[in-house]
Amino acid sequence: MAAAARLVLRTASGAKVLRAGLGWLGAPIRVPHAAAHFTFHPDPVPTRHGPTQKMNLFQSITSALDNTLSSDPTAVIFGEDVAFGGVFRCTVGLRDKYGKDRVFNTPLCEQGIVGFGIGVAVAGATAIAEIQFADYIFPAFDQIVNEAAKYRYRSGNMFDCGNLTIRAPWGCVGHGSLYHSQSPEAFFAHCPGIKVVIPRSPVQAKGLLLSCIADKNPCIFFEPKILYRAAVEQVPTEPYLIPLSQAEVLQEGSDVTLVAWGTQVHVMKEVAAMAQEKLGVSCEVIDLQTILPWDTETVCKSVVKTGRLLISHEAPVTGGFAAEISSTVQEECFLNLEAPIARVCGYDTPFPHIFEPFYIPDKWKCFDAVKRMINY
């Protein structure tokens, strides 16, 4: 290898020499990074919220933020690199349009970003804080859990930071590995006082983000980064709200309830199609949307009907949010259950790099779980 490297370095004409130098290695082995584990299914074009425009997920976020800065003069957006448009382009154009005092970079410090955001909110202004990756939210954990979540309760409702919304890119992306793939919703689900919301698509993202911003409680909004470009829909240009804490039944079914959120909803849709085609099994697919406070009624109503529940998320299975759903459903629907509740989730390991295709709860693992539940 060293000899080949020296050959490459010594000559000016790069490519040809490179091929000559490394040719003895043979053809490169391709690991299929490119193939996504899901197909994005756009929702039907919304008709109730006025004219629409083709937008991908990051553009739908920009649209929500644009609407907010336009209608709320106190609103400010801040975090690392948001000024030039953000590493995922969610804030492109906003600083030019609304001014540098409203869209600005902060120093590289998540505990500062969230702490500062709490203060802005406490003073009565609308604070939209960006954490660059959900994987980096942990320095801000104290400010979120000990401060933001408890501000209203501990002050007897004299003070609150309901005007705070924290946004962060979330979930697997094909090559993100340990620190660009995490889904930390379970850590925050255990924290009364905040809301945790995860959209599955551009239309959902804009409506849910606007609801989070309008909501009078501090909210964490996780954005599935793998969908930023891949998910494209017709999205209303005007502001609109999608209610929080209301799970959505995407398709009705009679045999198995499938619950997921974010990217995994699209995997479940495919699993439902596979189950129908290969097993003649009718699945009800539910997008939970709000993790905290979560819509127990919709999920339980569905399980009472179907008798079987599969919950799936990328985050590790132990202590993951599927455990909470499973526990509540078995309390409320015990006698309706035809099979044990299945959880198809990430393994109890850090999120791996090269092993991602084996780590994620893909459609085959979910399909297999459905099969086992039906045959229980």
Added chain:
Amino acid sequence: MAALRGLYRTGLGALCRRKGYQGFGLSKEMVLNCYKKMTLLNTMDRILYESQRQGRISFYMTNYGEEGTHVGSAAALEPNDIIFGQYREAGVLMYRGFPLDLFMAQCYANADDLGKGRQMPVHYGSKDLNFVTISSPLATQIPQAAGAAYAVKRENSNRVVICFFGEGAASEGDAHAGFNFSATLECPIIFFCRNNGYAISTPTNEQYRGDGIAARGPGYGMMSIRVDGNDVFAVYNATKEARRRAIAENQPFLIEAMTYRIGHHSTSDDSSAYRSVDEVNYWDKQDHPISRLRHYMTARGWWGEEEEKTWRKQSRKHVMEAFERAEKRHKPRLDLLFSDVYQEMTPNIEKQKEAMWNHLKHYKEQYPLDLYDK
């Protein structure tokens, strides 16, 4: 302001008996008010500390020796300036007019507590007086105060934000975050560090090796000053000037007030375990903000033995009356355990509340229901 090479002081105390000590033209009314607030706090501290010892309240923290930092800074602010504190700033709240009844209500967690009985004693807050409710985690208020100052700057409302913390809390990452953010984002804020020598048992030489907290300011691009925290006039002047400039120039200012924690950290602490009685006595007898101010008032002919005797009796009476009222008052009604988690009641919390009431129906003798409002 010749910051770090020295300690800003006005010589309040023995020096002010000298001819020519000006006292900065503060009116008699204002100076007497400062003195009365400092001594009222001291009296309230003694009574509430004692009440914890007797098992009447669960916990207490005194402010002995630091009354000058509270009142000097509070006197330099306007009523609508926003205050973020740590936990040893009761005098700031008292100066603003927080009544004894409400101090007591919070400590007793009774039905009059504005905080609805949810927090430990001394975790005061007052929306009307712009004093943000205290929380136990240290230094969390520092970046929050920077954020509030940013919002205040955008309002153009001529207000400043002041943020209090101790020299121990200044070691937290949140302090670094708050200082850096306030400087880069140009926030009109005063960071007021009470350097009182100890963080529970940890003396300053185990807390930092640099030149205190004020020396860190320039590292952030922040103007800083170190003041004699037991010289009320020095604290007042520094805060007043910092306020003026913070608003005019939209930049942060750091004041490190050198003082001494005469009392224990809290009722859970016995400081004789880590410091000598001699050390404490020195500060109590030789360098106390209250006696130093009294020297000045006596020298001006504004105060004497008679006034002192009358005021001591009067302030003690007021405190005792508030104390007795607070003690008799019921605790807040039980539903308040469940409200204000979110702005609205959520289904899961509502269900849990019903479950609790249901439980009480069957097990009420096991719970001290009589102490609580219905």
